[in-house]
Amino acid sequence: MTTNRRILVDNATLSGVERLIGESQTVNLSNIDNDILCFEKLITAILFSDAIIGVDDYKDNFRSQRLKNFGFVDFLNIETEIYDSLARNAANFAKDMVFSFDGSKPAGDVVSFFESLRIDPQLRWDIFVSSEYLTLSFLVNDTRNAHYESAIDSIFRNESTDAGATSAGEGFLPNLSIEQHPEITDIKGLVRAFASSNDRYKGESSKSLLDRLVFGYGWTAERSHFYNSVAAMKEADAFLAPLRDAFCESCCRIESRSQVNNLLHRLKSRTQETLVKIVDTSGGARFAMKLPFFTAYFISKTDNPKQCIDLALQTRDIGVFRECRVILHNLAHLSNQDRYREVNSILGFLEQSCASLLKEYAVTTEGGLQTSISLGLSGPSIGIGTKLNQIFRAYRNKPFARVFRNIAQDMLNVERLGGLHDKLCSSVRKRKDAMHPQIQVTPKFMEGRGNERGRPAKL
Structure with missing residues (x-):
């Protein structure tokens, strides 16, 4: 069976790849692990597609170089009216998301x-002497x-950069909700409330994550909705940047937390299994599959990341x-009859393919076998629940x-690359002022405690 499986990659993924292959300079050194994950997404998109598409919506000063760097990607020019409609729907989805606090915790x-x-x-x-600064801390x-938290913080910083480079609309920030304070609906209102309730308040900490996490949550929701809508319009699959995959996974967790946790745990704890599944009688399915971390394989066969891309092609x-590709094509084109049996049969073939890929392409480093875990959804309809239905x-x-893709597992893969990590970073060009930005961290045992250096912040 022949397929014409198309995969849509987003601009955030391509930005990470550009930094890793040295086409753009790296300022934030904590970005590098995320850039490797972006590279893995592109390599995987190449391997599991017949063609790769993108959206040509970068602003002019970024656009021409991007088209040059990725000649194998077909960048789409979407009509202005259609683009604006997709962006508007995505922004409305993001604004419907709620970033809540109950006391000091999300x-x-x-x-x-x-x-x-x-x-x-x-x-x-x-707390610094007699002054107190509001902060959101890890x-x-x-x-x-x-190191892991620094990498995640850098991914949120990237979302702001991506928003500044893309010709998308405004108004995608989520609502802010504070338990027992319905009058607070945004960050400014939250900060004002804390300032008025604390005589020692001196401002927000320079290391605070608050603005980045709220902004990033909204922009990630907007972009996830937007790219999935474009993919549906072009009959393509969407391979999004790691943070956006995490957002999509979180929507699955909202709808069926216990199932998602169970699937991921089973696959992590059972080394011989390559696929676990839960299939509903209606034919809807949730599954998790184990695949090689392909970047490890391809960099072991080449000298630099650019050569990896050529080899993957x-x-x-x-x-x-x-x-x-045939199996994934069949999952996306299920018939209307006996869906339960059909899904089980297709997932059985997928399990065999995962096992074959692991045998052929999984690399063992000093950190162990390099494998990735992905959460999957399949079925005749997604009208199951609110967030999943909307996105x-x-x-x-x-x-x-x-x-x-499960971002936490893939970050662990990067940590375990060992000597292959140096080869992957061999083309990175560091700007003169490159650095690891500082972030605010607090010992976990201090979650409910305070001392002379800090305490939980509650209204």
Whole structure:
């Protein structure tokens, strides 16, 4: 069976790849791990597609170089009226999201997002002599080792950069909600409330994550909705930047937290399994699959990231990748009859393909076997629940299949690359003022405590 499987990649992914291959300079050195994940997304998109498409909506001073750097990507010029409609719907979706606080901790839907990212933020007072500064801090087990949290913070910084370079509309910030304070609906209102309730208040901490996380949550929601809508319009699959995949995973967690946690846990704990699934009688399915971390394989066969891209373009027509494209194509085009049996049958073939890929392309480093975990959805309709239904509105009452990479697992893969990490970074060009930005971290055991240096911040 032949396929014409098209995959849409977003501009944030391509920006990360440009930094890794040295086409643009790196200022934030904590970006590098995320850039490797973006590179992995592009490599995977190449391997599992017959063609890659993008959206040509970067502003003029960024646009021409991007088209040059990725000649194998077909960049789409979407008619202004259609683009504006898609962006407007995406912005409305983002504005409907709520970033809530209950006391000093995030609450509600945003908690699922932070669970997907494996981060634990808390509002705290940062105390310096007689002055107190409002901050949103990461709670960590070891403040001397916050490499992962620094990388996640840098991803949120990238969302702001992406928003500034893209010709998208405004008005995508989520609503802010504070338990027992309905009058507070945005960050400015929140800061004013804290300022008026604390005589020692001197401003927001320069290391605070508050603005970045709220902005990033809204922009990530907007872009996730936008790109999935474009993909549906072009009959393509969407392979989005790692933070946006985490957002999509969080929407799945909102709808079925126990199922998602169970699937991911089972696949992590059972090394021999390559796919686990939960199939409803209606034919809807949630599944998790284990695949090689392809970047490790391709960099082990080449000298630099650019050569990896060329090798992936040559490799995509090898039999096992063609077979996977057929299987994923079938998941996205389910028939109306006996969906339960059909989904089980297709997922059975997918499990065999995952096992073949692991055997052929998984690399073992000093950190262990390099494998990635993806959460998948499939079924005849996505009209199941609120958030999931909204983000995939364009697929309503259509056959549907989506796969989201687990960012926490892939960050672990980067940590375990060992010597291959140096080869992956061999083309990175550091700007003269390149640095690791400082972030605010607090020992986890201080979550409910205060001392002379800080305490939880509550209204």
